[in-house]
Amino acid sequence: MPVLIFRSGSDRTQWWLETFRERAPEIEVRLWNEPGDVSEVTHALVWDPEPGILAKMPNLKLIISLGAGVDHILDQVDRPPHVPVARLVDPGLKIGMVEYVVYNVLRFHRRMPDYRQQQEKQLWIERYQTLPSERRVGILGLGEIGVACAQALIALGFDVLGWSRTKKDIHKVGCFYGDEALKAFLGQSEILICLLPLTPETNGILGKIHLAALPAGAYLINAGRGAHVIEADLLEALGSGHIAGAALDVFQTEPLPKGHPLWSHANVTVTPHIAALTLPTTAGPVIADIVHAAQAGKPIPHRVNAKRGY
Ligand code: NDP
Ligand code: OXD
Numbered sequence: 001m002p003v004l005i006f007r008s009g010s011d012r013t014q015w016w017l018e019t020f021r022e023r024a025p026e027i028e029v030r031l032w033n034e035p036g037d038v039s040e041v042t043h044a045l046v047w048d049p050e051p052g053i054l055a056k057m058p059n060l061k062l063i064i065s066l067g068a069g070v071d072h073i074l075d076q077v078d079r080p081p082h083v084p085v086a087r088l089v090d091p092g093l094k095i096g097m098v099e100y101v102v103y104n105v106l107r108f109h110r111r112m113p114d115y116r117q118q119q120e121k122q123l124w125i126e127r128y129q130t131l132p133s134e135r136r137v138g139i140l141g142l143g144e145i146g147v148a149c150a151q152a153l154i155a156l157g158f159d160v161l162g163w164s165r166t167k168k169d170i171h172k173v174g175c176f177y178g179d180e181a182l183k184a185f186l187g188q189s190e191i192l193i194c195l196l197p198l199t200p201e202t203n204g205i206l207g208k209i210h211l212a213a214l215p216a217g218a219y220l221i222n223a224g225r226g227a228h229v230i231e232a233d234l235l236e237a238l239g240s241g242h243i244a245g246a247a248l249d250v251f252q253t254e255p256l257p258k259g260h261p262l263w264s265h266a267n268v269t270v271t272p273h274i275a276a277l278t279l280p281t282t283a284g285p286v287i288a289d290i291v292h293a294a295q296a297g298k299p300i301p302h303r304v305n306a307k308r309g310y
Pocket of ligand 1 (some may be wrong): 067068069070093097100138141142143144145146163164165166178195196197198199201202223225226228249250274275276277310
Protein backbone atom coordinates (compact mmCIF):
# COMPACT_ATOMS: atom_id res chain seq x y z
CA MET A 1 0.00 0.00 0.00
CA PRO A 2 1.38 3.45 -0.89
CA VAL A 3 1.91 5.61 2.16
CA LEU A 4 1.53 9.29 1.37
CA ILE A 5 2.77 11.90 3.78
CA PHE A 6 0.91 15.16 3.48
CA ARG A 7 1.81 18.71 4.35
CA SER A 8 -0.34 21.65 3.35
CA GLY A 9 0.11 25.28 4.29
CA SER A 10 -3.66 25.75 4.17
CA ASP A 11 -6.58 25.02 6.45
CA ARG A 12 -8.00 22.42 4.06
CA THR A 13 -6.37 19.39 5.72
CA GLN A 14 -9.63 17.74 6.79
CA TRP A 15 -11.08 18.20 3.31
CA TRP A 16 -7.99 16.55 1.81
CA LEU A 17 -8.21 13.61 4.20
CA GLU A 18 -11.90 13.06 3.41
CA THR A 19 -11.25 13.30 -0.33
CA PHE A 20 -8.54 10.63 -0.22
CA ARG A 21 -10.69 8.43 2.02
CA GLU A 22 -13.57 8.60 -0.47
CA ARG A 23 -11.72 8.63 -3.79
CA ALA A 24 -8.53 6.67 -3.14
CA PRO A 25 -8.95 4.56 0.03
CA GLU A 26 -6.08 2.34 -1.10
CA ILE A 27 -3.63 5.17 -0.35
CA GLU A 28 -2.73 5.51 3.32
CA VAL A 29 -2.45 9.20 4.12
CA ARG A 30 -0.41 10.38 7.09
CA LEU A 31 -0.06 13.91 8.33
CA TRP A 32 3.32 15.60 8.38
CA ASN A 33 3.37 16.01 12.15
CA GLU A 34 2.33 12.36 12.77
CA PRO A 35 4.48 10.47 10.25
CA GLY A 36 4.70 7.17 12.17
CA ASP A 37 7.52 4.92 10.94
CA VAL A 38 9.16 7.13 8.29
CA SER A 39 10.69 4.10 6.58
CA GLU A 40 7.14 3.18 5.45
CA VAL A 41 6.53 6.47 3.68
CA THR A 42 6.67 6.07 -0.12
CA HIS A 43 5.16 9.34 -1.40
CA ALA A 44 5.18 12.93 -0.16
CA LEU A 45 2.53 15.48 -1.11
CA VAL A 46 3.84 18.86 -0.02
CA TRP A 47 3.64 22.57 -0.58
CA ASP A 48 6.51 23.85 1.49
CA PRO A 49 8.33 20.98 3.21
CA GLU A 50 10.42 21.84 6.24
CA PRO A 51 14.08 21.39 5.41
CA GLY A 52 15.64 18.09 6.36
CA ILE A 53 12.50 15.97 6.74
CA LEU A 54 12.23 14.48 3.25
CA ALA A 55 15.85 13.39 3.44
CA LYS A 56 14.95 11.29 6.50
CA MET A 57 12.50 9.08 4.54
CA PRO A 58 14.69 6.27 3.18
CA ASN A 59 12.02 4.66 0.96
CA LEU A 60 10.56 7.79 -0.57
CA LYS A 61 9.78 7.12 -4.25
CA LEU A 62 8.11 10.35 -5.33
CA ILE A 63 7.57 13.95 -4.21
CA ILE A 64 4.38 15.60 -5.47
CA SER A 65 3.93 19.37 -5.34
CA LEU A 66 0.60 20.63 -4.02
CA GLY A 67 0.81 23.32 -6.68
CA ALA A 68 1.70 23.80 -10.33
CA GLY A 69 5.03 25.33 -9.37
CA VAL A 70 7.91 23.36 -7.87
CA ASP A 71 10.53 26.05 -7.13
CA HIS A 72 9.83 25.68 -3.38
CA ILE A 73 10.64 21.97 -3.58
CA LEU A 74 13.58 22.06 -6.00
CA ASP A 75 15.14 24.82 -3.86
CA GLN A 76 15.47 22.52 -0.84
CA VAL A 77 19.18 21.92 -0.44
CA ASP A 78 18.73 18.52 1.20
CA ARG A 79 16.03 17.22 -1.16
CA PRO A 80 16.96 13.61 -1.99
CA PRO A 81 18.18 14.14 -5.59
CA HIS A 82 17.29 10.63 -6.79
CA VAL A 83 13.60 11.03 -5.90
CA PRO A 84 11.52 12.29 -8.85
CA VAL A 85 9.26 15.33 -8.43
CA ALA A 86 5.81 15.68 -10.01
CA ARG A 87 3.73 18.85 -10.18
CA LEU A 88 0.00 19.47 -10.41
CA VAL A 89 -1.72 19.95 -13.71
CA ASP A 90 -5.15 20.36 -12.22
CA PRO A 91 -8.31 21.51 -14.02
CA GLY A 92 -9.48 23.43 -10.93
CA LEU A 93 -6.19 25.31 -10.64
CA LYS A 94 -6.42 26.20 -14.32
CA ILE A 95 -9.96 27.56 -13.92
CA GLY A 96 -8.86 29.70 -10.97
CA MET A 97 -5.92 31.14 -12.90
CA VAL A 98 -8.07 31.88 -15.95
CA GLU A 99 -10.60 33.68 -13.74
CA TYR A 100 -7.90 35.75 -12.03
CA VAL A 101 -6.25 36.71 -15.32
CA VAL A 102 -9.45 37.49 -17.24
CA TYR A 103 -10.83 39.51 -14.32
CA ASN A 104 -7.70 41.66 -14.11
CA VAL A 105 -7.29 42.08 -17.87
CA LEU A 106 -10.90 43.31 -18.11
CA ARG A 107 -10.39 45.59 -15.12
CA PHE A 108 -7.39 47.25 -16.76
CA HIS A 109 -8.84 47.19 -20.28
CA ARG A 110 -12.00 48.96 -19.03
CA ARG A 111 -9.94 51.31 -16.79
CA MET A 112 -11.79 50.32 -13.62
CA PRO A 113 -8.93 51.49 -11.32
CA ASP A 114 -9.29 54.98 -12.84
CA TYR A 115 -13.06 54.96 -12.29
CA ARG A 116 -12.53 53.79 -8.69
CA GLN A 117 -10.23 56.76 -8.08
CA GLN A 118 -12.73 59.10 -9.76
CA GLN A 119 -15.50 57.78 -7.52
CA GLU A 120 -13.44 58.60 -4.44
CA LYS A 121 -13.38 62.22 -5.66
CA GLN A 122 -17.01 62.10 -6.93
CA LEU A 123 -15.82 62.87 -10.47
CA TRP A 124 -18.05 62.04 -13.46
CA ILE A 125 -15.57 61.67 -16.35
CA GLU A 126 -15.98 59.41 -19.38
CA ARG A 127 -12.69 57.89 -20.48
CA TYR A 128 -11.59 56.75 -23.91
CA GLN A 129 -12.38 53.09 -24.55
CA THR A 130 -10.86 50.69 -27.09
CA LEU A 131 -12.14 47.43 -28.50
CA PRO A 132 -10.50 44.25 -27.14
CA SER A 133 -9.21 43.57 -30.66
CA GLU A 134 -7.23 46.81 -30.35
CA ARG A 135 -5.68 45.75 -27.02
CA ARG A 136 -2.53 43.65 -27.09
CA VAL A 137 -2.16 41.28 -24.18
CA GLY A 138 1.18 39.52 -23.74
CA ILE A 139 1.57 36.31 -21.75
CA LEU A 140 4.97 35.29 -20.38
CA GLY A 141 4.79 31.48 -20.29
CA LEU A 142 2.72 29.44 -22.74
CA GLY A 143 2.37 26.32 -20.63
CA GLU A 144 -0.71 24.64 -19.20
CA ILE A 145 -1.95 27.84 -17.58
CA GLY A 146 -0.64 30.36 -20.12
CA VAL A 147 -2.41 28.62 -23.00
CA ALA A 148 -5.70 28.31 -21.05
CA CYS A 149 -5.55 32.06 -20.31
CA ALA A 150 -4.68 32.87 -23.93
CA GLN A 151 -7.70 30.91 -25.15
CA ALA A 152 -10.06 32.66 -22.71
CA LEU A 153 -8.74 36.09 -23.74
CA ILE A 154 -9.01 35.25 -27.43
CA ALA A 155 -12.63 34.20 -26.87
CA LEU A 156 -13.23 37.72 -25.48
CA GLY A 157 -11.70 39.23 -28.62
CA PHE A 158 -8.27 40.34 -27.31
CA ASP A 159 -5.17 40.41 -29.49
CA VAL A 160 -2.99 37.86 -27.67
CA LEU A 161 0.79 37.36 -27.79
CA GLY A 162 2.82 34.83 -25.88
CA TRP A 163 6.44 34.08 -25.02
CA SER A 164 7.93 30.70 -24.21
CA ARG A 165 11.32 28.99 -24.11
CA THR A 166 10.64 26.76 -27.10
CA LYS A 167 8.87 27.50 -30.37
CA LYS A 168 5.05 27.24 -30.39
CA ASP A 169 2.28 27.41 -32.91
CA ILE A 170 -0.97 28.24 -31.13
CA HIS A 171 -4.13 29.25 -32.97
CA LYS A 172 -4.59 33.06 -32.94
CA VAL A 173 -1.64 33.64 -30.58
CA GLY A 174 1.34 35.68 -31.79
CA CYS A 175 4.07 33.34 -30.57
CA PHE A 176 7.56 34.52 -29.56
CA TYR A 177 10.25 32.34 -28.06
CA GLY A 178 13.73 32.56 -26.62
CA ASP A 179 15.69 35.38 -25.03
CA GLU A 180 16.35 37.14 -28.34
CA ALA A 181 12.61 37.66 -28.92
CA LEU A 182 11.78 38.87 -25.41
CA LYS A 183 12.19 42.61 -25.98
CA ALA A 184 10.16 42.56 -29.21
CA PHE A 185 7.42 40.68 -27.36
CA LEU A 186 7.46 43.07 -24.39
CA GLY A 187 7.41 46.11 -26.68
CA GLN A 188 3.95 45.08 -27.90
CA SER A 189 2.43 43.96 -24.59
CA GLU A 190 0.04 46.67 -23.37
CA ILE A 191 -1.13 44.33 -20.63
CA LEU A 192 1.60 41.91 -19.56
CA ILE A 193 0.75 38.74 -17.64
CA CYS A 194 3.49 36.71 -15.98
CA LEU A 195 2.70 32.99 -15.81
CA LEU A 196 6.24 31.66 -15.81
CA PRO A 197 7.71 29.08 -13.46
CA LEU A 198 10.50 30.37 -11.22
CA THR A 199 13.85 29.06 -12.47
CA PRO A 200 17.37 30.50 -12.47
CA GLU A 201 16.61 31.83 -15.99
CA THR A 202 13.35 33.57 -15.08
CA ASN A 203 14.36 34.89 -11.64
CA GLY A 204 14.25 38.71 -11.76
CA ILE A 205 13.11 38.73 -15.39
CA LEU A 206 10.88 41.76 -14.78
CA GLY A 207 13.48 44.31 -13.71
CA LYS A 208 14.35 47.81 -14.90
CA ILE A 209 15.37 46.92 -18.46
CA HIS A 210 12.48 44.64 -19.31
CA LEU A 211 9.91 46.86 -17.61
CA ALA A 212 11.24 49.79 -19.66
CA ALA A 213 10.72 47.70 -22.82
CA LEU A 214 6.94 47.68 -22.24
CA PRO A 215 4.84 50.34 -24.01
CA ALA A 216 4.33 53.50 -21.92
CA GLY A 217 1.23 53.14 -19.75
CA ALA A 218 1.32 49.32 -19.77
CA TYR A 219 -0.27 47.22 -17.03
CA LEU A 220 1.33 44.25 -15.28
CA ILE A 221 -0.37 41.17 -13.87
CA ASN A 222 1.94 38.84 -11.94
CA ALA A 223 0.54 35.46 -10.90
CA GLY A 224 3.77 33.52 -11.53
CA ARG A 225 6.17 33.99 -8.63
CA GLY A 226 7.17 37.08 -6.67
CA ALA A 227 10.85 36.68 -7.55
CA HIS A 228 10.06 37.23 -11.23
CA VAL A 229 9.62 40.93 -10.46
CA ILE A 230 12.26 43.24 -9.01
CA GLU A 231 9.87 45.09 -6.73
CA ALA A 232 12.03 48.24 -6.36
CA ASP A 233 12.19 48.56 -10.16
CA LEU A 234 8.44 48.06 -10.47
CA LEU A 235 7.80 50.75 -7.86
CA GLU A 236 10.03 53.11 -9.83
CA ALA A 237 8.21 52.33 -13.09
CA LEU A 238 4.86 52.86 -11.35
CA GLY A 239 6.14 56.13 -9.89
CA SER A 240 7.12 57.47 -13.31
CA GLY A 241 3.80 56.35 -14.81
CA HIS A 242 5.57 54.10 -17.32
CA ILE A 243 3.59 51.27 -15.72
CA ALA A 244 0.02 52.49 -15.20
CA GLY A 245 -1.04 49.77 -12.80
CA ALA A 246 -0.32 46.31 -11.51
CA ALA A 247 -2.24 43.36 -10.11
CA LEU A 248 0.12 41.31 -8.00
CA ASP A 249 -0.71 37.95 -6.45
CA VAL A 250 2.82 36.85 -5.58
CA PHE A 251 5.71 38.64 -3.86
CA GLN A 252 9.40 38.36 -3.12
CA THR A 253 8.47 37.81 0.54
CA GLU A 254 5.16 36.18 1.40
CA PRO A 255 3.17 37.24 3.33
CA LEU A 256 3.95 40.71 1.94
CA PRO A 257 5.47 42.48 4.97
CA LYS A 258 3.31 45.06 6.73
CA GLY A 259 4.27 48.58 5.64
CA HIS A 260 5.64 47.43 2.26
CA PRO A 261 5.01 50.25 -0.27
CA LEU A 262 3.11 47.89 -2.59
CA TRP A 263 0.34 47.52 0.03
CA SER A 264 -0.62 51.17 -0.16
CA HIS A 265 0.21 52.04 -3.78
CA ALA A 266 -2.82 53.63 -5.41
CA ASN A 267 -2.23 51.81 -8.69
CA VAL A 268 -1.50 48.36 -7.31
CA THR A 269 -3.92 45.60 -6.34
CA VAL A 270 -2.47 43.10 -3.89
CA THR A 271 -3.90 39.61 -3.35
CA PRO A 272 -2.38 37.00 -1.00
CA HIS A 273 -1.28 34.30 -3.48
CA ILE A 274 -4.86 33.24 -4.19
CA ALA A 275 -4.99 33.54 -7.98
CA ALA A 276 -5.81 29.84 -7.83
CA LEU A 277 -6.13 27.53 -4.87
CA THR A 278 -5.48 23.80 -5.03
CA LEU A 279 -8.83 22.24 -4.23
CA PRO A 280 -9.13 18.56 -3.24
CA THR A 281 -12.21 18.14 -5.45
CA THR A 282 -10.22 18.44 -8.67
CA ALA A 283 -6.66 17.91 -7.48
CA GLY A 284 -7.40 14.76 -5.43
CA PRO A 285 -8.07 12.53 -8.47
CA VAL A 286 -5.02 13.96 -10.29
CA ILE A 287 -2.81 13.12 -7.30
CA ALA A 288 -4.30 9.64 -7.00
CA ASP A 289 -3.49 9.04 -10.71
CA ILE A 290 0.10 10.15 -10.16
CA VAL A 291 0.51 7.82 -7.16
CA HIS A 292 -1.06 4.89 -9.01
CA ALA A 293 1.15 5.38 -12.08
CA ALA A 294 4.25 5.53 -9.89
CA GLN A 295 3.16 2.38 -8.00
CA ALA A 296 2.61 0.52 -11.25
CA GLY A 297 6.05 1.51 -12.54
CA LYS A 298 4.46 3.54 -15.38
CA PRO A 299 5.80 6.93 -16.52
CA ILE A 300 4.98 9.50 -13.84
CA PRO A 301 2.44 12.06 -15.09
CA HIS A 302 3.63 15.70 -14.91
CA ARG A 303 7.12 14.73 -13.85
CA VAL A 304 9.32 17.78 -13.50
CA ASN A 305 12.65 18.15 -15.22
CA ALA A 306 14.67 19.12 -12.14
CA LYS A 307 17.63 20.35 -14.22
CA ARG A 308 15.40 22.68 -16.26
CA GLY A 309 13.58 23.75 -13.08
CA TYR A 310 9.98 23.19 -14.22
P1 NDP B 1 4.13 24.98 -17.37
O1 NDP B 1 5.36 24.27 -16.97
O2 NDP B 1 3.05 24.21 -18.03
O3 NDP B 1 4.51 26.20 -18.34
C1 NDP B 1 5.62 27.01 -18.16
C2 NDP B 1 5.80 27.90 -19.37
O4 NDP B 1 6.87 28.82 -19.12
C3 NDP B 1 6.17 27.12 -20.64
O5 NDP B 1 5.53 27.68 -21.76
C4 NDP B 1 7.69 27.35 -20.73
O6 NDP B 1 8.21 27.31 -22.05
C5 NDP B 1 7.80 28.77 -20.20
N1 NDP B 1 9.16 29.03 -19.75
C6 NDP B 1 9.86 28.41 -18.74
N2 NDP B 1 11.11 28.90 -18.68
C7 NDP B 1 11.21 29.82 -19.66
C8 NDP B 1 12.27 30.65 -20.11
N3 NDP B 1 13.48 30.63 -19.53
N4 NDP B 1 12.03 31.46 -21.15
C9 NDP B 1 10.82 31.48 -21.74
N5 NDP B 1 9.77 30.73 -21.37
C10 NDP B 1 9.97 29.90 -20.33
O7 NDP B 1 3.58 25.71 -16.06
P2 NDP B 1 2.09 26.10 -15.70
O8 NDP B 1 1.51 26.84 -16.84
O9 NDP B 1 1.34 24.92 -15.18
O10 NDP B 1 2.33 27.07 -14.44
C11 NDP B 1 3.10 28.25 -14.57
C12 NDP B 1 3.40 28.88 -13.23
O11 NDP B 1 2.25 29.54 -12.71
C13 NDP B 1 3.78 27.94 -12.09
O12 NDP B 1 5.13 27.50 -12.20
C14 NDP B 1 3.56 28.82 -10.87
O13 NDP B 1 4.74 29.57 -10.61
C15 NDP B 1 2.45 29.75 -11.32
N6 NDP B 1 1.19 29.47 -10.60
C16 NDP B 1 0.73 30.39 -9.70
C17 NDP B 1 -0.44 30.22 -9.03
C18 NDP B 1 -0.99 31.27 -8.14
O14 NDP B 1 -1.96 31.01 -7.41
N7 NDP B 1 -0.45 32.46 -8.15
C19 NDP B 1 -1.25 28.99 -9.21
C20 NDP B 1 -0.70 28.09 -10.22
C21 NDP B 1 0.48 28.34 -10.87
P3 NDP B 1 8.18 25.94 -22.93
O15 NDP B 1 6.70 25.69 -23.21
O16 NDP B 1 8.92 26.31 -24.14
O17 NDP B 1 8.79 24.88 -22.09
C1 OXD C 1 1.02 26.91 -7.62
C2 OXD C 1 0.65 28.00 -6.77
O1 OXD C 1 2.16 26.85 -8.06
O2 OXD C 1 -0.38 27.91 -6.09
O3 OXD C 1 0.15 26.08 -7.89
O4 OXD C 1 1.32 29.03 -6.73
